[in-house]
Amino acid sequence: MRRVVLLFWLWWAPFGLSAGELPVGLIPLDGRPAPPLRLADMSGKVTDLKGLRGRWVMVHFWASWCRPCRKEMPSIQRMAEQLVPQHLQLVMVNTAETDETVFSFLAVVTPDLDTLMDRDGQVTDRWQPRGLPSSFFVDPQGRLRYLALGGRKWDTPPYMSFLRALPGSLPPPGGPKNGPK
Amino acid sequence: MQRLSILLFASGWLVVAYLVSSVQAQEQAPGPIQGNKEGISYRLSVPTVEQIAAFYEGRGFPRRAIQALTKACFITVFLANRRQDVVWLELNRWRFVDAQGKEVPRLPRPHWNALWQKLDVPPAHRATFGWTQLPERRDLRPQEPVGGNVTVVPPRGTFTLEARFYTGARKEGKDIVLRFAGLACPGRAAKEVNP
Numbered sequence: 001m002r003r004v005v006l007l008f009w010l011w012w013a014p015f016g017l018s019a020g021e022l023p024v025g026l027i028p029l030d031g032r033p034a035p036p037l038r039l040a041d042m043s044g045k046v047t048d049l050k051g052l053r054g055r056w057v058m059v060h061f062w063a064s065w066c067r068p069c070r071k072e073m074p075s076i077q078r079m080a081e082q083l084v085p086q087h088l089q090l091v092m093v094n095t096a097e098t099d100e101t102v103f104s105f106l107a108v109v110t111p112d113l114d115t116l117m118d119r120d121g122q123v124t125d126r127w128q129p130r131g132l133p134s135s136f137f138v139d140p141q142g143r144l145r146y147l148a149l150g151g152r153k154w155d156t157p158p159y160m161s162f163l164r165a166l167p168g169s170l171p172p173p174g175g176p177k178n179g180p181k
Numbered sequence: 182m183q184r185l186s187i188l189l190f191a192s193g194w195l196v197v198a199y200l201v202s203s204v205q206a207q208e209q210a211p212g213p214i215q216g217n218k219e220g221i222s223y224r225l226s227v228p229t230v231e232q233i234a235a236f237y238e239g240r241g242f243p244r245r246a247i248q249a250l251t252k253a254c255f256i257t258v259f260l261a262n263r264r265q266d267v268v269w270l271e272l273n274r275w276r277f278v279d280a281q282g283k284e285v286p287r288l289p290r291p292h293w294n295a296l297w298q299k300l301d302v303p304p305a306h307r308a309t310f311g312w313t314q315l316p317e318r319r320d321l322r323p324q325e326p327v328g329g330n331v332t333v334v335p336p337r338g339t340f341t342l343e344a345r346f347y348t349g350a351r352k353e354g355k356d357i358v359l360r361f362a363g364l365a366c367p368g369r370a371a372k373e374v375n376p
Contacts, residue, residue: 024324063312065240068326096308098241121308130319131327132312150326 022146023158029144034059034136035126037091039116042099047091047116049138056088056166057138061129062115063095064105068151069133077110079154079163088166095132096121137166219357220264221346226257230368240309245300253288254335254366256342259328262321266354269347270319270327276343279336288332290317335366 022028037049037059049057060076062069080090092115094102099117106113118124127136135148152159213226228236230251237247262268277285290311297307315329333340341362348354 027322063309065236065309065313095312096305101240120304121311122304125308130325131316131329149322149324
């Protein structure tokens with residue numbers, strides 16, 4: 001019984017976080033279903049958000065011309081190195097840039113990160129981020145739970161603690177780590 | 182020999198004068214205005230025609246779009262809400278007034294959308310342009326930043342921006358007014374853009 005209660009608590013714990021308890025710049029969302037997202041990366045490999053049910057997904061919208069996007073990108077790579085993709089999957093979406101621009105940017109700034117390409121910007125429009133960069137947290141049932149406004153250092157303690165509070169998203173400190181790809 | 186020396190001396194001065202004049206002809210973007218007033222931190226600058234053209238050319242915008250963009254006056258604004266309550270960014274509460282007290286018309290999103298339609302600008306460039314503009318309306322939560330451009334019909338001479346913000350979740354708080362005087366958009370002709 002105690003185990004059931006603990007599991008229940010772990011599952012719902014992050015949903016109970018109020019705006020005041022969240023790290024700076026994160027706001028809770030109302031749990032509406034996430035808009036569709038089905039895009040290919042630069043090599044043509046398609047990712048469909050529907051196929052990621054059962055795990056948390058961080059959907060990150062960005063563009064290389066956006067200064068805060070450029071600034072936070074290295075910290076996203078460091079954060080991603082600590083994620084367990086089976087539990088928290090990072091999905092990056094580039095907004096309306098060309099393959100050439102994105103390829104040359106990522107190769108220099110964050111060579112280990114891959115991104116989906118929203119070539120005409122229509123998917124980004126449908127998600128209505130409040131600006132670039134924006135990160136949505138989609139729960140394992142495909143509902144929008146949190147939005148991160150603007151850029152930040154994702155690998156710093158307040159944000160890593162937040163990610164650890166998402167059930168099963170991260171190994172305990174010192175546990176096994178996986179790369180972002 | 183003396184003639185040749187005078188000729189060389191004179192042509193040297195001509196070259197120097199030409200170089201100086203061409204350097205002076207390049208527009209210099211004035212430095213950004215930045216600060217914090219009643220919990221709204223701000224940074225504002227007016228990019229030059231060359232800077233606007235270079236930014237959008239770098240993103241592959243077609244020539245016809247660049248020509249249209251460089252006829253407008255861009256004001257680049259970054260704001261961050263450092264207060265504990267909500268600050269309302271509503272561009273319809275921003276007033277641009279020239280030195281004679283005449284209103285300077287803003288070029289809102291519908292103006293650009295119609296223009297991109299007319300010029301058959303590709304959707305990707307329309308999207309990028311949209312993301313580089315300040316939102317028309319935004320409830321800025323505590324610590325929320327926002328940035329982008331506001332465009333106006335280039336006024337003759339200097340102009341003033343008076344930006345008003347509601348505060349509080351239901352706009353129940355005291356208004357905050359930011360005032361930026363002495364702004365200028367050199368190198369753009371007022372007649373060329375119709376809002």
